[in-house]
Amino acid sequence: MKIPQFIRGNLLLKMTSLNAVVIIIRLLISGVVQRLLTEYVGPVGQYKIGQLRSLSQLLTSVASLGTFNGIIKYIAEYKKDEIQLQKLFSTVFVFTIIGTSVSASVLLFFSTEISIYLFSTSDYSYLIKLTAVIVPFIAMQRVFNGVVNGLSEYKKYAKIDLISYFISIGLTIVFLFQYNLAGVLIAIAITPVIQVLVMLFFFYKVLREYIQFKNLKLETPMARALLAFTVMSFVSSILLPIVEIDIRSMLDDRLSGRDAGIWTNLTFISQNYMVFSGSLFTLYVIPKFAGIYEYKEFKKEVISIYKTLLPLFAGGMILVFLSRNIIIELIYPGQVEMAPLFKWQLMGDFIRLASLILAHQFLAKKLVFNFIFTEIFSLSVFYGLAYYLVGIYEVEGVVIAHFIRCLITFCVILYLVLRYFKKQGNKLETN
Template identity: 80%
Template sequence: MTSLNAGAIVVRLFISAIIQRLLTEYVGPVGQYKIGQLRSLSILLTSITSLGTFNGIVKYIAEYKKDEIKLQQLFSSVFIFLIVGVSISTSVLLFFSKDISNYLFSSTEYSYLIKLTAIIIPFIAVQRVFNGVINGLSEYKKYAKIDLISYLFSALLTVFFLFQYNLDGVLVAIAITPVVQVSVMLFFFYKVLREYIQFKDLTLQAPMAKALLAFTVMSFVSSILLPIVEIDIRGMLDEKLSGRDAGIWTNMTFISQNYMVFSSSIFTLYVIPKFAGIYNAGNFKKEVFSIYKTLLPLFAGGMILVFFFRNVIIDIIYPGQIEMAPLFKWQLMGDFVRLASLVLAHQFLAKKLVINFIFTEIMSLALFYGFAYYFTGIYGVEGVVMAHFLRYLVYFFVVLYLVSRYFKKKRSAIE
């Protein structure tokens, strides 16, 4: 699975580098800041439209993939969640398009873009659910193929719209990308989806609503609050420093997202289903060390290369944005600690430990928000990546303590 992901990620990184170079030349850091705002909105909607059921789908598909009755109950429940999530999201975007445009871009001129996104919302929701099915089934090869082909088509769409309509074209391309993703997914995975989702038998009942609501709450904290915090931090950088600084940080996070996507697919395809079936501390430690032995050296090696060639990366992808160079060390250290932390934290999702998950996520976001505002006043844009590192350092030790406490309680209960 790691090797499959590595191949897909190498291709993604190469294409992403070309697109980022084109964006640097055509729209500059201020344009990239606006692109970052829209991407954060897209991430926000990915969770809201499905009411955060993604991890629940992954968990229960892994557990019930041979139980037709349970699967039918699951997808009927998810269907209700989608209707609610899509209705709320579409209404809010249509009625408050000018306010949302002003919040994201400090201008109402992009209200048309918010309305376009509202029309695309059903595709965002459906794509998220289908992704959950693929992850729950641990279809590694199909997932890698679908993800790569979707990315290629989305990249072509972005480049075409960039050349035709400049920044507005790129923003429109990002907004309609979910349509491309759903189309590719149905082309390659329709037969399997029909095997597990009996579309004609879906009912307006939600027998598993209570089980899924726990994931809705957890998703609200991680998938909804994080993009809001990122949007606010970009706005703060634009206000305190400049739009260019906001763009510089956006570009730094974009580099980070491109190599971190390697780990996110492993978490949902492998870690959650695996942890869901582990019930004692010994087996959990064994599995965690196995994951660490595979992933951490790979990431450490890659991050060291990125650090030593940071100036080359800037010259090739972001020429003229030399302010990015000091940001690399903090971002890379923060991402390494983040990876080690997230492996442990996925125990909260696998075992539906709602309170632990919510507490650690809110703590992490609060630390990031607070540190970012404080350090930006002292160190400028570098203060945000320093906040990123410190936040995950604290997060790691708190998560480690809570996971250890969980297994101690389990052992005490058995004794």
């Protein structure tokens, strides 16, 4: 079957259509897995799974010292410059050694304390120690993904993503039947190993072409350039999981473990459809924005992205909202408290998508202060409102807080982006 001409002529639509197929398959499989988890471990077990996933998310940034977006930017710029690439990956190599050493050491030496913080019990300290052993694979997976995204190899990325997902889900199901909740947690912990092996199997020749493994040196010629991305990544990739972990613990303390699980399950649904946009940002938006310096061209590109993505996203969200009771019945039977939460989560996520597109200008142009300010501002508003509104609306208060912070954050990001181009225009006039 031929791809329609209007899709073939639009790179973003080509990525979107291919990505949509991958996401739909993932959503269908994820629905089955979530149903099994609901039956076998319940909302309290799903709350613990959410805690471990947040820890894994945190480690993806710390283990590689937040170099992911920097790799994407500089691969896109230097893909034909072997000398610069060598400098880039030597620096990344040193950063990764530091990140993995610190992460693994903290997890090993403080496994009991981390287990108590995450799960309110020391029973899972073995899981934290296992995660410590997996940390080097988490770092490698992040670095290799940065190369794939920087090259905009969206077809190979889709294949790698789908195959590694199939294998990890298969492992999760087997471990669930064999060892119940403990098995699922172990499967999640070792997923990065699977991802790295699949990446090497399908992409090793290309990786070797851009990363001269034998010539890597313990030198950091691009340390200053990458440190900006490290700081930005740490703010978003570390603070967000910590906030999510704390909010789950707060729900568990002030309401119940079930309420914490209800919110975890809702955010899991959200994360699954937000993955649809996440890979497009790194594969298309950052490389595209990196080469745009004039406001008119930027505005034209943003409008094009909005016209392509927002209607598709809106249609999908409306479908999810109308099907919310069916989704709950099929995937989370009995968790009817989730139904009123959908509208706030979906509206918030739609606004968040629009703001994330604009915010990737901060990453593309290394606007460190703007990025850090908006991330800390957004998370602070969310954290404060969640604690306040839970006392009034219970678990629904968290998703209301999510919607309000997304709305406010969009306005702040729009203002900062317009201010950036206004300053650039003034500089040109002065020169």
